[in-house]
Amino acid sequence: MSAGTSSKGAAGQGTRTAYRLPTLSAESNNNVLSLLRLIIIFLIAGAAVSSRLFAVVRHESIIHEFDPWFNFRATKVLTTDGFYRFWNWFDATAWYPLGRAAGGTAYPGLMVTSGAIYKLFHSLNIPVDIRNICVLLAPAFSGLTAWATYMFTAAMKDDAAGLLAAAFIGIAPGYISRSVAGSYDNEAIAIFLLMMTFYLWIKALKDGSALWGVATALFYFYMVAAWGGYVFITNMIPLHVLVLILMGRFSSRLYVSYSSFYALGTLASMQVPFVGFQPVRTSEHMAALGVFGLLQLVAFVELVRSHVPSKQFKLLLVGFVVLVATLAFGALVALTYAGYVAPWTGRFYSLWDTGYAKKHIPIIASVSEHQPPAWPAFFFDLEMLIFLFPVGVFLLFKELRDEHVFVIIYAVMASYFAGVMVRLMLTLTPVVCVSAAIAMSTLLQTYLDPKEPTPVVEGSGGDGEDDNGAVAKSTRAAAASRKAAEVSSSTDSELSRPASPLFRASAFTSSKFGVFGLDSRFFVTIYSLLLLLVFVLHCTFVTSTAYSSPSVVLASRNADGSQHVIDDFREAYYWLRQNTASDAKVMSWWDYGYQISGMADRPTLVDNNTWNNTHIATVGKAMCSNEERSYPILRKHDVDYVLIIFGGLLGFSGDDINKYLWMIRIAQGVWPDEVREADYFTPQGQYKVDDGATRTMRESLLYKMSYYRFNDLFGGRPGMDRVRQTPGPSKSPELDHLDEAFTSENWIVRIYEVKKPDALGRDLPGVKAFEGGKRRKRAFALPAAGAGGKK
Amino acid sequence: MPPKGARASSSAAAKSRSSASTTASTSTQSPLSTLYNSYIENTPRRLKVIDAFLVFLMLSGIIQFIYCALITNFPFNSFIAGFASTVGQFVLAASLRIQANPENGKTFPKVSPERAFGDFLFGSVILHFFVFNFLG
Numbered sequence: 001m002s003a004g005t006s007s008k009g010a011a012g013q014g015t016r017t018a019y020r021l022p023t024l025s026a027e028s029n030n031n032v033l034s035l036l037r038l039i040i041i042f043l044i045a046g047a048a049v050s051s052r053l054f055a056v057v058r059h060e061s062i063i064h065e066f067d068p069w070f071n072f073r074a075t076k077v078l079t080t081d082g083f084y085r086f087w088n089w090f091d092a093t094a095w096y097p098l099g100r101a102a103g104g105t106a107y108p109g110l111m112v113t114s115g116a117i118y119k120l121f122h123s124l125n126i127p128v129d130i131r132n133i134c135v136l137l138a139p140a141f142s143g144l145t146a147w148a149t150y151m152f153t154a155a156m157k158d159d160a161a162g163l164l165a166a167a168f169i170g171i172a173p174g175y176i177s178r179s180v181a182g183s184y185d186n187e188a189i190a191i192f193l194l195m196m197t198f199y200l201w202i203k204a205l206k207d208g209s210a211l212w213g214v215a216t217a218l219f220y221f222y223m224v225a226a227w228g229g230y231v232f233i234t235n236m237i238p239l240h241v242l243v244l245i246l247m248g249r250f251s252s253r254l255y256v257s258y259s260s261f262y263a264l265g266t267l268a269s270m271q272v273p274f275v276g277f278q279p280v281r282t283s284e285h286m287a288a289l290g291v292f293g294l295l296q297l298v299a300f301v302e303l304v305r306s307h308v309p310s311k312q313f314k315l316l317l318v319g320f321v322v323l324v325a326t327l328a329f330g331a332l333v334a335l336t337y338a339g340y341v342a343p344w345t346g347r348f349y350s351l352w353d354t355g356y357a358k359k360h361i362p363i364i365a366s367v368s369e370h371q372p373p374a375w376p377a378f379f380f381d382l383e384m385l386i387f388l389f390p391v392g393v394f395l396l397f398k399e400l401r402d403e404h405v406f407v408i409i410y411a412v413m414a415s416y417f418a419g420v421m422v423r424l425m426l427t428l429t430p431v432v433c434v435s436a437a438i439a440m441s442t443l444l445q446t447y448l449d450p451k452e453p454t455p456v457v458e459g460s461g462g463d464g465e466d467d468n469g470a471v472a473k474s475t476r477a478a479a480a481s482r483k484a485a486e487v488s489s490s491t492d493s494e495l496s497r498p499a500s501p502l503f504r505a506s507a508f509t510s511s512k513f514g515v516f517g518l519d520s521r522f523f524v525t526i527y528s529l530l531l532l533l534v535f536v537l538h539c540t541f542v543t544s545t546a547y548s549s550p551s552v553v554l555a556s557r558n559a560d561g562s563q564h565v566i567d568d569f570r571e572a573y574y575w576l577r578q579n580t581a582s583d584a585k586v587m588s589w590w591d592y593g594y595q596i597s598g599m600a601d602r603p604t605l606v607d608n609n610t611w612n613n614t615h616i617a618t619v620g621k622a623m624c625s626n627e628e629r630s631y632p633i634l635r636k637h638d639v640d641y642v643l644i645i646f647g648g649l650l651g652f653s654g655d656d657i658n659k660y661l662w663m664i665r666i667a668q669g670v671w672p673d674e675v676r677e678a679d680y681f682t683p684q685g686q687y688k689v690d691d692g693a694t695r696t697m698r699e700s701l702l703y704k705m706s707y708y709r710f711n712d713l714f715g716g717r718p719g720m721d722r723v724r725q726t727p728g729p730s731k732s733p734e735l736d737h738l739d740e741a742f743t744s745e746n747w748i749v750r751i752y753e754v755k756k757p758d759a760l761g762r763d764l765p766g767v768k769a770f771e772g773g774k775r776r777k778r779a780f781a782l783p784a785a786g787a788g789g790k791k
Numbered sequence: 792m793p794p795k796g797a798r799a800s801s802s803a804a805a806k807s808r809s810s811a812s813t814t815a816s817t818s819t820q821s822p823l824s825t826l827y828n829s830y831i832e833n834t835p836r837r838l839k840v841i842d843a844f845l846v847f848l849m850l851s852g853i854i855q856f857i858y859c860a861l862i863t864n865f866p867f868n869s870f871i872a873g874f875a876s877t878v879g880q881f882v883l884a885a886s887l888r889i890q891a892n893p894e895n896g897k898t899f900p901k902v903s904p905e906r907a908f909g910d911f912l913f914g915s916v917i918l919h920f921f922v923f924n925f926l927g
Contacts, residue, residue: 207901210886210910214917252898256886260914263879267921270871277867299885306894307829 016452018518033159040163041150045143048170051540052139054548056181059565061135064550066591066608068184069598071110072134074102075184078115079130086111087273093603094593095615096585097637104273105611109193109226110186113137138179138188145430146170148195153434155202156396156403160445165437168535173542174381174429180548187426190227195430197223197233198410201240202403204261208253213260220261221268224275231284231348232427234269236413237261238291240406245298249402255299262292282342286332293328297321351420362669363610366662369423378418380546381425383538384531385436392435395442411435440528446515447524453514552595554652554748566650569595572749575742576600576641584640586751589623589656589663590616592643605637613666620667621675624660626699629674631737631764634754641741642752646706649713649747651722657689657706658723690718690726704733705752708740713747736765841888845881852877872925879918887911 024032055064063072078086091102114133121128146166154162169175178187197219204212224230241258244250266279266288279285301317335341343349350357350364354372357364364370378386393411396404410431418428515521549555554566576586577600586602593607606616618637622630623644634642647655656663660680667675679696682688689703697703710719711732718727741753758767834842852874859870890899890907902910 208890208899209902210883210890210907210914213886214910214914218917252889252895256889259882260886263875263882264914264918264921267872267875267879267918267925270868271921271924277871280871299889304826307833308826 016454017450018452018515018521019450021450037159037163041147041166044146044150044163044166044170047167048142048146049139051171051543052142052176052180054180054544055550056135058548058563059550059553059555061132062182062550062552063131063134063184063598064180064182064552065185066551066594067186068134068182069594070106070608071184071186072131073594073598074106074108075111075114075134076130078111079118083112083115086115093597094607094609095612096603096605098612098615100609100611105609107186107224107226107228107272107274109222109224110137110184110189112225113189114184134184135182138183138185139181141189141192142170142175142179145175145192145195148192148199149430149433152195152199152202153437155199155206156407156434157438157441161437161441164441165434168385168433168437169430171536171539171543172382172385172429172433173539173547174425174432176539176543177381177547178426180543182550186227187229190223190229191426191430193219193223193226194229194233194427198236198406201237201257201261202406204257205253205402205406208251208256210256210260213257214264216257216261217263217265217268220265221271224269225272229427230269234279234285235287236406236410238288239409239413241291241295242287243405243409244402245294247405249405250298250302252299252302254402255295258295259292262288278342281340283336283344284348286336286341290328290332294321294325297324351417354420361613362662362665363613363616366659366666370421372420373418373422373425377422377425380542382429382432384535385432388436388439389432390435391439392437395438396435407431407434440532444525444528447521447528449515451514453516566746566748568744568746568748570599572643572742572744572751573599575744576602576643576751579742580641585638586641586643587619587622587634587637587639588643589619589645589659591659592645596643602641605639614670617667617670620663621671623656623702624664624667624675624680624700626696627701627704627735627737627765630701631754634737635757639754642701642705642738642754644702644705644750644752646747646750647723648706648710648719648721648728652746652748653723655706655723655748656702660702661687663702688726689721689724690728691730693729698729698733701738704735705738705750707733708735708750708752710747734768736768835893838888838892841884841891844884845888848877848881848884852881866927868925868927872922872927875925876918876922879922880915883911883914883918886914 063069074086074089077089081089086108087103089101089103090099092099094100094102114130114137117137118128118130118133121133146169149169150159150162150166152162153165175191178185179191197216200212200216200219203209204216220230220233223233237258241254244254266285269275269279270277280289298321301321304317305314332341336343344352346357346361347364350361350370357370382389389411393408396407414424414428414431417424552569554568556564556566558564573596576584576596580602582602584602585605586596586600587605588596590606590608590610593604593609596602596604597607606612606619610616618633622633622639625633645652645655646657647653648657661677664675664677664680668677680687680694680700682692682694686692688694689697689707693703707719707728709732710728711717711730713719718730720726721728735752737755738752739755740750742749742751744750755764758764762770855870855874855877859874864870887907887910889895890902890910891904899907
């Protein structure tokens with residue numbers, strides 16, 4: 001903001017100003033500005049870091065959520081066993097019978113980053129625990145994100161807009177939601193790398209420098225190593241290039257920057273084992289390759305054109321380019337159909353065909369963050385930025401430089417993707433911050449500009465038509481004067497802007513239109529500042545209430561305002577850790593796989609890395625079948641313990657009964673004739689857990705495990721399930737093949753031990769009935785008639 | 792890689808035209824000869840050296856591609872590394888040619904020919920680091 005207000009030339013030559021400007025020499029003016037910039041950036045970084053610490057201050061320094069537990073465990077492997085062990089790490093405790101080659105199936109960027117920080121601190125004799133580095137990595141990188149966004153926006157407009165954008169992204173809840181302290185997830189560093197790659201790309205494009213193109217490729221490589229969302233960059237930059245070519249804005253700078261970026265970036269991205277040959281084999285990366293080829297063609301044609309200025313020849317060459325591009329596209333399609341190029345993977349395809357995942361890959365649709373968001377989510381996450389966002393895009397359209405095209409495309413694409421998937425709100429947030437900052441800084445600069453227009457008494461005729469032109473002219477003139485004031489600070493932004501001496505000469509000195517007096521300036525400025533203030537309050541409120549809860553501990557408030565912490569998860573996981581054999585296999589739904597292996601340190605059957613759908617379906621089948629059918633599955637997989645989450649007592653809604661339908665659907669996808677979703681609904685189509693539940697539901701393993709001994713808490717009467725808001729079953733289910741091993745304090749986590757087969761060869765229900773003293777019904781029947789011991 | 796192959800073949804044809812051959816059909820005789828003459832006359836010597844290097848890289852890439860397509864792509868990473876090294880080096884050299892071309896001086900106000908050469912060296916070193924890492 002400061003850059004806009006103290007325009008140097010304006011105060012001098014005869015123009016009237018609304019308020020007095022400090023008179024400084026050009027040099028000291030620059031010094032003051034750069035000092036202010038530095039201070040502001042540091043303050044923004046401070047705000048970004050400190051607003052992410054709510055969870056650490058309130059609870060403790062602990063890893064949240066599910067995925068970060070794997071990252072944390074991998075980081076521990078990296079720091080204790082060294083880099084090479086990590087690179088070839090085979091995790092035999094995950095996906096129990098199969099194991100997982102974790103070094104080759106994870107994005108290693110995050111772990112390597114925190115490992116490097118760990119090594120750095122230890123080499124400086126600052127012995128920090130690796131857990132604290134992992135917890136605080138995301139806040140630290142959010143400060144860097146603010147800086148990268150500042151650089152990016154400064155390249156788009158000016159430093160003032162850059163500082164605003166940095167302030168916005170520093171505290172915008174859309175980004176905070178994925179980067180609070182303790183959220184040790186790939187996104188923690190990915191957004192910084194995204195903005196940095198984009199900034200370097202813009203810089204490479206402006207300068208036409210191979211050096212910056214290579215730097216873009218290197219940061220792209222880092223991004224590929226860090227996050228699967230790198231595909232967004234892989235498609236954004238070629239799209240930008242393609243649009244520039246179609247707009248007739250091809251230049252040698254474009255060729256140099258994109259070619260050097262693509263050639264190195266693609267080769268570099270293939271070094272990441274998880275990516276492998278995908279950049280040459282899959283459809284997600286073909287746009288980049290196609291644009292690379294097209295750019296070579298166009299550049300070659302331009303070269304020939306510079307030698308031959310004949311008009312027919314030009315036509316011929318343009319036709320040639322179009323023909324070859326069409327042929328190449330056709331060949332690509334043919335290769336895709338022939339199977340040489342892999343088609344879109346389900347995860348990306350579901351972004352285009354939004355009904356695809358639900359129909360074909362229920363495991364993708366089952367994740368809550370893969371659902372489309374509702375409107376309030378946008379306002380909740382971005383507050384006033386969401387309505388400044390289109391204004392900023394409009395302003396960029398008005399002054400359409402090459403790099404502005406990038407932001408416009410980015411805005412359109414990211415808006416679409418965020419509209420399809422909640423999770424992609426994260427990639428929308430940076431561009432919203434950038435364009436909102438451009439809009440806000442334009443507004444502030446217009447109304448803080450001290451230059452007074454000179455009211456000229458006009459003649460009558462042609463007022464109306466003159467009006468429009470003059471308004472446009474004067475606003476552009478204001479923009480031009482602002483730019484002129486900042487040539488010293490950001491000369492590189494002058495580069496590709498069309499020079500506009502016309503506006504400067506005519507409209508600068510005698511502008512009839514503009515902001516008169518101090519009052520209008522005052523009102524608009526105060527109003528804008530008020531908006532900004534409310535934005536800060538909103539962001540702090542949202543961060544504090546919605547996004548700063550570690551999912552590992554559940555916090556609630558008692559009536560007197562004191563905090564009540566429910567710590568059932570760790571209670572149960574530590575029970576597993578301390579009271580079971582170290583190779584005891586734990587079966588749970590895949591959501592808890594990472595946490596079990598991270599906190600309980602026990603082998604699991606499935607975890608959050610959902611690479612083997614059949615294995616997950618096996619677990620789902622074991623959960624939703626009756627005991628007689630699931631016991632063999634458990635035995636075949638050497639399961640020792642089964643862990644389920646039950647929120648019925650406490651009202652914890654994310655429990656396994658609520659996820660049950662997804663288990664059924666996923667199992668049904670693999671065994672359609674053994675598991676049928678319809679069996680779990682009442683004939684009226686209701687999903688019930690009380691006595692009205694269907695027989696299949698009542699006999700399913702998960703149902704029995706959830707409500708086992710539930711009524712004992714209520715003195716034998718049907719217990720009240722506080723999640724489903726219905727009574728539980730009136731008669732507690734009996735378990736024949738499992739023993740209850742542990743139930744946490746609030747009954748959230750229940751662990752069952754799988755019984756060993758009977759030593760005498762009897763079936764387990766029979767054993768239970770025998771030990772319970774029950775008489776066999778058909779006492780006279782022959783043993784060969786079968787073990788009808790049940791009841 | 793259809794676009795790359797198309798680009799390579801087209802520019803190879805043009806380059807061979809520009810370097811030696813004169814056996815073009817009569818209908819396009821005059822533009823091609825104009826192109827050839829203009830290239831010979833107007834191109835500085837240094838750029839011609841770069842062009843020779845570009846032609847060499849292109850031939851090398853084409854040979855590798857033909858070998859891969861006709862015989863085997865078995866160590867696919869080696870093929871990718873070798874082919875990407877020629878493509879990357881081609882692109883970097885072409886960038887150098889564009890930046891060092893005195894006609895393009897006004898397009899690149901921030902890049903002098905010396906700076907362009909420095910960029911070329913930097914890019915090549917990084918490229919070959921990745922190439923050797925990927926050869927396997």
